[in-house]
Amino acid sequence: MRHSIASGMLCLVGAGLALASACTSSNNAPPPSCPADAGGGPATGAPDTHCVGRTPQPTDPASCTVTDAGTQPADASTGDAGTPGDAGAADTGGGTDSGTPPPGVCGANTDVYGDTMYGTVADDDECKYHVTYSITPVCENGPVYFTVVATHLTDNTPLTGAYPFAELCLNDTHPAPTIDAEQPDGQQTYVEGPPGTYKVGPVQFDAAGQWTVRFHFNQKCTDVLRTSPHGHAAFFVDVP
Secondary structure, eight states: OHHHHHHHHHHHHHHOHHHHHHHHHTTTOOOOOOOTTOOOEEOOOSOOOTTTTSOOOOOOGGGGGOOOOOBOOOBTTTTBOOOBSSHHHHOOSTTOSSSOOOOOGGGTTSSSOOOOBOSSEEEOTTSSEEEEEEEOOOOTTSEEEEEEEEEETTTOOBOOSOOOEEEEEEETTEEOOGGGSBTTTSOBEEEEOSTTEEEEEEEEOOSSEEEEEEEEESTTSOOOSTTOSOEEEEEEEEEO
16 A cells, blocks of 8 residues: 555656646556447347246255266256256267357357356256346446346245356457456456346456456356256357
8 A cells, every 4th residue: 555655646746736646547557347338238139039938947955966866857848858866067079069059159059058148048958947037237448237136936935146257259269358357357247136136247348349248146056957946048148
């Protein structure tokens, strides 16, 4: 703190008041907020329907610590014949060993993550949760916050205590900047209130383009059993 004050005084003495702000802005000052008319925001496209006609997947907190479940039973609601544990996470064959489509951009279309979705309303990849979100103005390199609301699809009750995290990716070779990581490595945090509603951020989009923003819920739970509370839902966000 003393170093910062001394540096500011040197700026004032050596360069005058006109240059003081320049010295201050270079001293790790936060980036300015995006203007209201920045033009970025949720991408528009076909609404999500992947859970239509499927039985909502219940969750069980006891599944959080399961690390090896063997072969899971068939899922009558989807016709899924059952998978050995978390097959997607263990598959390193690039999707060519059993006819599985290759991974999509930013992890979409795999056994782990479903398609990235448009708009601000969708269900998570495994039909556990209904997710909606709003976003502060979006621009390149400005601090952005999400307000995320999640409910259980089984009974529409709020998804509480889910410690969400927003994972960002522009493409397979351009992940999010370090500042977007959780503390202490980055700046991202969350605050819950009211129950099931989370303010998540700040995050920074460090390049223009169409980004994937994947909200993770209960990310510290293992994702082995279908009843795991771990869930994720990804949305496209346009950055001008």
